[in-house]
Amino acid sequence: xxxxxxxxxxxxxxxxxxxxFPVYWAIASSFAPEARLFDVPPVVPTDVTVDHYRAxxxxxxxxxxxxxxLVVAGSxxxxxxxxxxxxxxxxxxxxxRGRTLVLxxxxxxxMLPQVSLVPPLYLALRxxxxxxxxxxxxxxxxxxALPLSxxxxxxxxxxxxxxxEDAALIDGASRLQxxxxxxxxxxxxxxxTAAILTFLYCWNEFLFALSFxxxxxxxxxxxxxxxxxxxxxxxxxxxxxxxxxxxxPVVAVVVAxxxxxxxxxxxxxxxx
Amino acid sequence: MxxxxxxxxxxxxxxxxxxxxxxxxxxxxxxxxxxxGFPLAWTLWESLxxxxxxxxWLGYPFAGLANYRDAVADPRFRAxxxxxxxxxxxSVSLELVGGLALALTMHHATRGRALLRVLVLLPWAIPxxxxxxxxxxxxxxxAGIVNAIFVGAHLLDRSHVWLVDPTMAWVxxxxxxxxxxxxxxxxxxxxxxxxxxxxxxxxARIDGAGPWRQFVEITLPLLMPAVVVAAAFRALDAFRxxxxxxxxxxxxxxxxxxxxxxxxxxxLLQRLRFGYASALSVIAFAATFVLGxxxxxxxxxxxLRVDR
Amino acid sequence: xxxxxxxxxxVFANGRVAVRDVALEIADGELLVLVGPSGCGKSTVLxxxxxxxxPTSGRILIDGRDMTGVPPHARDLAMVFQSxxxxxxxxxxxxxxxxxxMRAVDRAVIDERVRAVAAALRIEQVLDQKPSQLSxxxxxxxALGRAIVREPRAFLLDEPLSNLDPQLRxxxxxxxxxxxxxxxxxMIHVTHDQEEAMxxxxxxxxxRDGSVEQVAxxxxxxxxxxxxxxxxxxxxPSMNLLDVTVVPGAGGRPMVKGPGLxxxxxxxxxxxxxxxxxxVRPRDIAIVAPGRGDALARIDLVEPLGHEVxxxxxxxxxRGPGITIVVGDGQGRAPAEAVGLxxxxxRFHLFDAGSGARIM
Numbered sequence: 001x002x003x004x005x006x007x008x009x010x011x012x013x014x015x016x017x018x019x020x021f022p023v024y025w026a027i028a029s030s031f032a033p034e035a036r037l038f039d040v041p042p043v044v045p046t047d048v049t050v051d052h053y054r055a056x057x058x059x060x061x062x063x064x065x066x067x068x069x070l071v072v073a074g075s076x077x078x079x080x081x082x083x084x085x086x087x088x089x090x091x092x093x094x095x096x097r098g099r100t101l102v103l104x105x106x107x108x109x110x111m112l113p114q115v116s117l118v119p120p121l122y123l124a125l126r127x128x129x130x131x132x133x134x135x136x137x138x139x140x141x142x143x144x145a146l147p148l149s150x151x152x153x154x155x156x157x158x159x160x161x162x163x164x165e166d167a168a169l170i171d172g173a174s175r176l177q178x179x180x181x182x183x184x185x186x187x188x189x190x191x192x193t194a195a196i197l198t199f200l201y202c203w204n205e206f207l208f209a210l211s212f213x214x215x216x217x218x219x220x221x222x223x224x225x226x227x228x229x230x231x232x233x234x235x236x237x238x239x240x241x242x243x244x245x246x247x248x249p250v251v252a253v254v255v256a257x258x259x260x261x262x263x264x265x266x267x268x269x270x271x272x
Numbered sequence: 273m274x275x276x277x278x279x280x281x282x283x284x285x286x287x288x289x290x291x292x293x294x295x296x297x298x299x300x301x302x303x304x305x306x307x308x309g310f311p312l313a314w315t316l317w318e319s320l321x322x323x324x325x326x327x328x329w330l331g332y333p334f335a336g337l338a339n340y341r342d343a344v345a346d347p348r349f350r351a352x353x354x355x356x357x358x359x360x361x362x363s364v365s366l367e368l369v370g371g372l373a374l375a376l377t378m379h380h381a382t383r384g385r386a387l388l389r390v391l392v393l394l395p396w397a398i399p400x401x402x403x404x405x406x407x408x409x410x411x412x413x414x415a416g417i418v419n420a421i422f423v424g425a426h427l428l429d430r431s432h433v434w435l436v437d438p439t440m441a442w443v444x445x446x447x448x449x450x451x452x453x454x455x456x457x458x459x460x461x462x463x464x465x466x467x468x469x470x471x472x473x474x475x476a477r478i479d480g481a482g483p484w485r486q487f488v489e490i491t492l493p494l495l496m497p498a499v500v501v502a503a504a505f506r507a508l509d510a511f512r513x514x515x516x517x518x519x520x521x522x523x524x525x526x527x528x529x530x531x532x533x534x535x536x537x538x539x540l541l542q543r544l545r546f547g548y549a550s551a552l553s554v555i556a557f558a559a560t561f562v563l564g565x566x567x568x569x570x571x572x573x574x575x576l577r578v579d580r
Numbered sequence: 581x582x583x584x585x586x587x588x589x590x591v592f593a594n595g596r597v598a599v600r601d602v603a604l605e606i607a608d609g610e611l612l613v614l615v616g617p618s619g620c621g622k623s624t625v626l627x628x629x630x631x632x633x634x635p636t637s638g639r640i641l642i643d644g645r646d647m648t649g650v651p652p653h654a655r656d657l658a659m660v661f662q663s664x665x666x667x668x669x670x671x672x673x674x675x676x677x678x679x680x681x682m683r684a685v686d687r688a689v690i691d692e693r694v695r696a697v698a699a700a701l702r703i704e705q706v707l708d709q710k711p712s713q714l715s716x717x718x719x720x721x722x723a724l725g726r727a728i729v730r731e732p733r734a735f736l737l738d739e740p741l742s743n744l745d746p747q748l749r750x751x752x753x754x755x756x757x758x759x760x761x762x763x764x765x766x767m768i769h770v771t772h773d774q775e776e777a778m779x780x781x782x783x784x785x786x787x788r789d790g791s792v793e794q795v796a797x798x799x800x801x802x803x804x805x806x807x808x809x810x811x812x813x814x815x816x817p818s819m820n821l822l823d824v825t826v827v828p829g830a831g832g833r834p835m836v837k838g839p840g841l842x843x844x845x846x847x848x849x850x851x852x853x854x855x856x857x858x859x860v861r862p863r864d865i866a867i868v869a870p871g872r873g874d875a876l877a878r879i880d881l882v883e884p885l886g887h888e889v890x891x892x893x894x895x896x897x898x899r900g901p902g903i904t905i906v907v908g909d910g911q912g913r914a915p916a917e918a919v920g921l922x923x924x925x926x927r928f929h930l931f932d933a934g935s936g937a938r939i940m
Contacts, residue, residue, distance in 0.1 A: 008376060008377050008380050009377070011373060011377050012374075012377030012378070012381065012388075015370075015373065015374050015377060016388065016391055016392070018451075019391065019392060019394070019395055019451065019454075019455065020391050020394070022395075022406060022407070022410060022451065023394055023395070023398075023406075025410065025417060026406050026409065029409070083299045083300055083303060084300070086296040086297070086299065086300070087296060087297050087299075087300040089296060090292070090293040090294075090296035090297050091293075091297075094289045094290070094292060094293040094296075095289055095290075095293075096289055096290035096293040096294070097290070099293075102297065104568075105304075106304075107564075107568070108561070108564065109304060109308050111508055111560055111561070111563075111564040111567075112308075112312075112557050112560055112561070113511070113512040113532075113533055113553070113556045113557060113560050114512065114514070114533075115512070115514060115532075115533040115536045115537055115553060115556065116312065116315060116536075116553035116554070116556060116557045117307070117308065117311050117312070117315075118536075118537065118540060118541075118553075119314075119315060119318065119540050119546055119549055119550055119553065120310070120311035120312075120314040120315050120318070120550075121307070121311050122540075122541075123314075123546075124310075124311065124314075139306070139307055140307060142303050142304075142307055143304070143307040143308050146300060146303055146304060147304075150300065175289070175292050176292070200397060203399065204399040204400060206399070206400060206401040206514070206515040206518075207514050207515065207533075207537070210518075211537075211541060221399070222399045222400075222401040222402055222515075223401070225401065225402060225405060226401050226404075226405065226518070226519050236409055236412075239405055239409070240406075240409065243398075243402045243405060243406060246399060246402055247397075247398050247399070247402060250397045250398060250399070251394065251397070253397075254390060254393050254394065254397045255390055258386065258389050258390050258393055259386070259389075261393065262389060262393075262459055262463075265456070265459055265460070266459060266460055266462075266463035
């Protein structure tokens, strides 16, 4: 359609405003001095302070949960991608009995409610002394990170033309050689997308982190923020500051990779 | 040269493939068996026993389907199901409508598409728990800007304490979920919109159809598959909601906004009724499984298609 | 190397029978063309020979040895794909060298062979470029080069000319012919273009719906097609096929009769049957005065092509089926004109109406 309908432009403006305004408000409020927070601050803040940010890092040691989130999300993503790429290759390029079953199984695992896994995992982790540890989070995280990676990678590899691999096979490469020399170099955009999306999901995760960690040394960022306690009232200033800090890496990733993210989301979801 | 059995010999290429395939799949199978398979099996087993960590003197007696009977009769569980169904129905509907509107506006945008996508992706990318807190702040009884706006616009006569009211508490919860998930739906629908052949609209224009007719006769029908996929995805997620409600209301006031996941969690880690919580988990899992089957039934032909 | 297909059948997972009981023998050094309409199974046969697919039953023999279960990399065959399938992330030189590298050939030998092949195919100046920077014709030559450089025992070509534009296709066709004569290698060439098949092949195999309808030298397939499908497929414009009956005629000689058409049967031992199919090529018909010749027709359309003229007519004074004639000179023929058609006696065919098999 060449004519851009006027009402749509207005609608777009309203919608975008509606989605962005809360974020703006949170950021603006995080810079508002404590006293003003419990009034309604003006739309454009005149009084700015970094008190909340300072308190966040000096008093609450917020860099600890940030580090924890980074370690857990990073390790999980690395593992999920490596294991997932091998699995995705097998599922898309090799013919074997039970292939559909495995694909269905991976899909099924990605659909189950996380809360179902909490009781047994809790007991198992406790028995293994892994409560409140990095391993004790990475392993449960793989329960959703691995199927997610596999799903995204399968979607991507399916779009890669198989003829180039056939040429490699005829040229004398074994399956593994073809995988290493031809498929992996050509698939890295898809792998990158899968890694980004997996990382975001891990960074986001709340339930497992809440259930399997005990204190700030191992809390991830979302859990730490949710459990902030103030002396007299809810410490909104610090909570908002922490929210901004937690979201910054996410925003950076989204800005840098938005095209990949959108492709990964839509390809993975809209297969067909 | 003895004639080899055709099937056996011909299958050699496939046999090598098979061995390699299982080799490549083995780490996945091991990990998933470890963190999903055994735990689920354990949950099933556990749900058939009485196991209350606060009453260890009861031991670990086999209870058959007692936990399930209790669950079905449990008014709090039934309330949780009702809450979850209500939440899912309202959120998903709003997200579909909002997502469609957003997708349409983005589809017709001529400039700044990338910026649009980034801005719209932000709510989705922010950790759910964090966005929950954000909305709690926005709806706060004293400092919340929502109250300021409503009172200022004379829609309310005075500030409301949203999160304390059993019915009104749903407003921030649903608002937060719609805010976070509409962009995701919009992106899925946008991809669907972009795959519609432009020349169909031209043909319709020549045939005399105006913008509304074009939307109803061309866009909507061709977008249906994408809508179904988006709806199924969101329904599945909405059914499992935990983070938002935990952070916004903790299930309260009382248990007025408790979802199924939240109740299971509470039974588990707060009241330590492992056997019972396991039964709840199994029920939740079974329900999700059924929903999933429905989803696969509609969209699965595409998902599970294997090409070679 | 000789290649043999011993009663190969391939049924895919969805139940589709792609190849039905195919038996072929390709001699060492022969160029066999597999030709047929799309979906006839010719590409599948090629992939079976290559080892990219495994047959459901039957054997693949290479130099007499059963290679049915052997994976592609051990068969020492080279393949040129329709889409060329060049490695997009590697340079032309690396593309050419890949196969030799996989076989752990000495680096110096690789370099030398790559350079020699590149020179022979006139692609030396692009050795350092990536496939995306090349023209279609260049990519095609790189694909060929990748196959040649390995000095394989046989070449498999899957519609290598289909993606080229007509003039390039024409020239490259000749190059392929030269290549075959020079290398004296066994080649299986798959195409849907019957002209390519006729000009390139030592023998051609016409396929339809997974079966081989006829295997013979090109001229034999043209002049003595085994059934009506082959008759219609080979030759352009395609052979006219008309439903006729055989009736006893004057003087004991059976007559072949059709709409506006009556012709003496070429031999005596043609019993009266209810229906047959008469086949005659457009170039084997002459236009004569109405009332003379074997058939009466009315002209529908005259299409002058420059070097010859295509005349479309309808038999039985315009009431019957269409018939196509190609003549060297239109002789001022015009639509609606009634004409007589004379068939060359030694150049028409009769097929069984049911099976389509050739009778004479």
